[in-house]
Amino acid sequence: xxxxxxxxxxxxxxxxxxxxxxxxxxxxxxxxxxxxxxxxxxxxxxxxxxxxxxxxxxxxxxxxxxxxxxxxxxxxxxxxxxxxxxxxxxxxxxxxxxxx
Amino acid sequence: xxxxxxxxxxxxxxxxxxxxxxxxxxxxxxxxxxxxxxxxxxxxxxxxxxxxxxxxxxxxxxxxxxxxxxxxxxxxxxxxxxxxxxxxxxxxxxxxxxxxxxxxxxxxxxxxxxxxxxxxxxxxxxxxxxxxxxxxxxxxxxxxxxxxxxxxxxxxxxxxxxxxxxxxxxxxxxxxxxxxxxxxxxxxxxxxxxxxxxxxxxxxxxxxxxxxxxxxxxxxxxxxxxxxxxxxxxxxxxxxxxxxxxxxxxxxxxxxxxxxxxxxxxxxxxxxxxxxxxxxxxxxxxxxxxxxxxxxxxxxxxxxxxxxxxxxxxxxxxxxxxxxxxxxxxxxxxxxxxxxxxxxxxxxxxxxxxxxxxxxxxxxxxxxxxxxxxxxxxxxxxxxxxxxxxxxxxxxxxxxxxxxxxxxxxxxxxxxxxxxxxxxxxxxxxxxxxxxxxxxxxxxxxxxxxxxxxxxxxxxxxxxxxxxxxx
Numbered sequence: 001x002x003x004x005x006x007x008x009x010x011x012x013x014x015x016x017x018x019x020x021x022x023x024x025x026x027x028x029x030x031x032x033x034x035x036x037x038x039x040x041x042x043x044x045x046x047x048x049x050x051x052x053x054x055x056x057x058x059x060x061x062x063x064x065x066x067x068x069x070x071x072x073x074x075x076x077x078x079x080x081x082x083x084x085x086x087x088x089x090x091x092x093x094x095x096x097x098x099x100x
Numbered sequence: 101x102x103x104x105x106x107x108x109x110x111x112x113x114x115x116x117x118x119x120x121x122x123x124x125x126x127x128x129x130x131x132x133x134x135x136x137x138x139x140x141x142x143x144x145x146x147x148x149x150x151x152x153x154x155x156x157x158x159x160x161x162x163x164x165x166x167x168x169x170x171x172x173x174x175x176x177x178x179x180x181x182x183x184x185x186x187x188x189x190x191x192x193x194x195x196x197x198x199x200x201x202x203x204x205x206x207x208x209x210x211x212x213x214x215x216x217x218x219x220x221x222x223x224x225x226x227x228x229x230x231x232x233x234x235x236x237x238x239x240x241x242x243x244x245x246x247x248x249x250x251x252x253x254x255x256x257x258x259x260x261x262x263x264x265x266x267x268x269x270x271x272x273x274x275x276x277x278x279x280x281x282x283x284x285x286x287x288x289x290x291x292x293x294x295x296x297x298x299x300x301x302x303x304x305x306x307x308x309x310x311x312x313x314x315x316x317x318x319x320x321x322x323x324x325x326x327x328x329x330x331x332x333x334x335x336x337x338x339x340x341x342x343x344x345x346x347x348x349x350x351x352x353x354x355x356x357x358x359x360x361x362x363x364x365x366x367x368x369x370x371x372x373x374x375x376x377x378x379x380x381x382x383x384x385x386x387x388x389x390x391x392x393x394x395x396x397x398x399x400x401x402x403x404x405x406x407x408x409x410x411x412x413x414x415x416x417x418x419x420x421x422x423x424x425x426x427x428x429x430x431x432x433x434x435x436x437x438x439x440x441x442x443x444x445x446x447x448x449x450x451x452x453x454x455x456x457x458x459x460x461x462x463x464x465x466x467x468x469x470x471x472x473x474x475x476x477x478x479x480x481x482x483x484x485x486x487x488x489x490x491x492x493x494x495x496x497x498x499x500x501x502x503x504x505x506x507x508x509x510x511x512x513x514x515x516x517x518x519x520x521x522x523x524x525x526x527x528x529x530x531x532x533x534x535x536x537x538x539x540x541x542x543x544x545x546x547x548x549x550x551x552x553x554x555x556x557x558x559x560x561x562x563x564x565x566x567x568x569x570x571x
Contacts, residue, residue: 008276015269022262031258038265045272053279061223061281065268068230072261075237079254082244 007048014041028083028090032076039069110157110166110218113148113174114211120144121207128200138540141185141203149178152214162282163221170218172421172569173348176428177213177341181206183432184337186544187439190536191333194444197242205242206337209235213345217352222271222281225349229267229313232345233260236338240330252329259322263312270305273298274357283357290360303358303365307372310353313346316406317376320399327395332442335391336435339398344424350409351417356571362412369410370502376403377509384516390438390451393516394431397475400513401427404506408490411497414570419486419493422566426486426555430474433548437468440535440545448533451520456529464535465524467545472517474552477510482555489563 014037021034043062050058084090108115124137131137152174156166185206192198208231215228237260241253275281277298278289293299308319315323327335358365380400387393401423408420441448441457441464458465474483487510491503555562 011269011272015265018265022258028254028258032261035258035261035265038262039268042265042268042272045269046275049272049276055279057281058275061268061271061275064223064227068227068264071230071234072264075234076257076261079237079241079250079257082241082250083254086244086247086250 004048004052008045011041011045011048014038014044017041026092028080028092031092032073032080035076036069036073039065107157107159109155110159110164112155113152114214116151117144117148117207117211117214121204121211124200124204124207126200128204131200134198134200135189137200137203138185138189138198141206142182144207145178145182145185148210149175152178160221160224162284163224164215164218165220166218167571168569169352169421169571170214170348172425172566173217173344174214176344176424177210177217179425180337180340180344180428180432181210183428183436183544183548184333184341186540186547187336187432187436188333190538190541191331191439191442195243195331197331202239202242205235205239209239209337210341213341213348216345217348219349220283220352220356222274222283222286222353222357225353226264226267226271229345229349230264232342233264233313236334236342239334240326240338242334243329243331246329248329249331250329252326256322256326259312259319263309263319266305266312267309270302270309273302273305277302283353286357287359290358294361294364299361300364303361304368306353306358307365307368310346310350311372314343314350314402314406315376315399316372316402317379317399318372320376320380320402323399324392324395327398328389328391332391332435332439335394336432336439339394339435340424340428340431343398343402344428347405347409347420347424351420352571354409355412355417359412366410366412369406370499373403373406373410374502374505374509376400376406377506378403378512381509381512381516384513387516388451389449390454390520391449393451393520394434394438397513397516398431400509401431401475403509404487404490407494407502407506411494411499411502413493413497415493415496416490417570418566419490421569422562423486423490425562425566426474426482426552429548429551429555430471430481430483433467433545433552434471434475436541436544436548437464437471440464440537440541441533443533451523453531453533454520455523455527455531457524460529461535464545467549468524469521470549470552472521474556476514476517480553480556482552482559485556485559 018034018038046058046062158165212228212231216225219225237257240256243249278286312319377400380396384393384396405420408416474481477483477487494503
């Protein structure tokens with residue numbers, strides 16, 4: 001039996017990986033992937049906690065998060081398609097009309 | 101807590117909104133006269149408000165509670181939806197998105213906000229937040245042929261999804277510590293374990309996630325871009341309604357579930373609120389694009405409202421409700437004037453286009469003056485009442501220095517707002533921009549102006565309502 005803490009460390013590590021990718025990568029598709037990794041880090045934690053507590057709530061939340069992530073990906077990818085149509089480019093550095 | 105699995109009556113306004121929104125999206129092809137959707141939208145909003153008023157109650161085993169707090173926020177959402185709808189058709193026709201999906205998406209967004217305001221379960225609040233955010237991302241990027249709209253939408257989407265990842269992670273932390281997602285249950289558990297590391301990190305994660313939604317500094321970077329890029333009616337809508345929804349969730353989660361850890365999160369929220377006020381106002385000073393200026397001003401207003409949440413008293417929360425209600429009138433009013441003067445491809449967006457407006461068109465200029473005074477917080481207007489009660493609640497909670505800082509921040513805010521008034525009234529016109537008005541736009545302007553003056557002169561009954569609306 002793998003201890004609960006290992007799962008939680010894994011979740012935190014995945015979350016950190018995703019956050020790092022979000023901050024450093026400039027390709028929009030990779031940034032979207034990083035967000036997915038962060039969401040799935042939370043899913044790992046929720047599933048592990050739900051199993052440990054013998055409580056179905058955690059597992060239910062995982063399903064909801066997966067569904068929402070799918071909707072989010074649909075919108076994100078359609079934005080990327082529009083971006084490519086408009087600029088022929090999916091790198092954030094090339095898209096700088098608005099100033100900070 | 102009385103157990104009720106399927107009390108769908110409490111959800112009737114949300115169900116109604118989803119059905120109408122789906123029909124609007126579905127029948128967009130079949131109906132040629134697109135104004136039909138506009139009128140449906142207007143009447144549907146009124147009907148949804150009536151439904152919300154009639155159907156208070158508990159649903160889904162206590163995970164959804166349509167109480168007075170929720171109802172007050174629903175009133176704010178539907179009011180800002182109504183006013184934004186009124187300023188939509190002329191603009192939408194010009195920019196080519198006057199179709200069913202636009203109105204349908206606005207409805208979906210409001211439905212998500214309602215779930216956030218009335219959800220008493222972290223999962224319901226998360227789902228409401230996503231429904232709202234996903235609809236608003238699309239609305240921001242609706243005008244995607246304009247590259248500013250596309251870029252604003254993309255930025256908002258990326259940072260917003262990051263925020264929701266934080267929210268889910270925070271949810272996992274809280275769930276792991278308390279074993280429940282119900283706010284009351286979490287509160288009960290936190291009274292014994294409020295200082296656990298997992299709880300504190302969960303609270304921080306929630307603060308980051310909701311801070312993104314209400315544009316709290318340092319998570320405000322998306323706001324100016326999204327506000328400038330979005331079509332102006334959408335900007336008006338999201339600057340008021342989406343922000344109010346964020347505060348609804350923030351108030352419910354922090355003042356109900358996280359109340360036992362108030363000492364901890366107050367230490368974080370107060371500096372961030374002060375920072376938000378000052379950064380928003382100082383950056384507003386240097387803006388020359390009116391939509392960006394109003395975006396930074398809305399960041400600053402989020403700072404004031406955060407103070408009301410941070411003090412953690414019932415009076416503070418009621419002041420938050422009052423402020424957000426007032427803000428709906430004055431901010432949408434200001435955006436309605438912006439819509440009035442805006443032309444294709446960004447003309448009429450610079451604040452120098454407002455030079456000498458009073459000489460040429462006294463009525464729009466006077467209305468803008470009224471909204472600017474209200475945003476500054478000058479006495480006969482509603483903005484003063486909102487600020488007064490907010491700062492008073494901060495003083496009553498025992499933080500006079502905080503109120504002093506807030507007043508200082510609003511002094512800085514006077515510069516950008518009064519600068520526009522100065523340009524309108526004390527300069528000669530250079531470029532002539534003719535306002536194109538539609539009757540519905542004038543109606544929106546009139547309603548906002550009446551709201552701003554009426555609440556400013558006679559705040560009594562509103563104050564009474566607000567005091568009765570906090571949990």
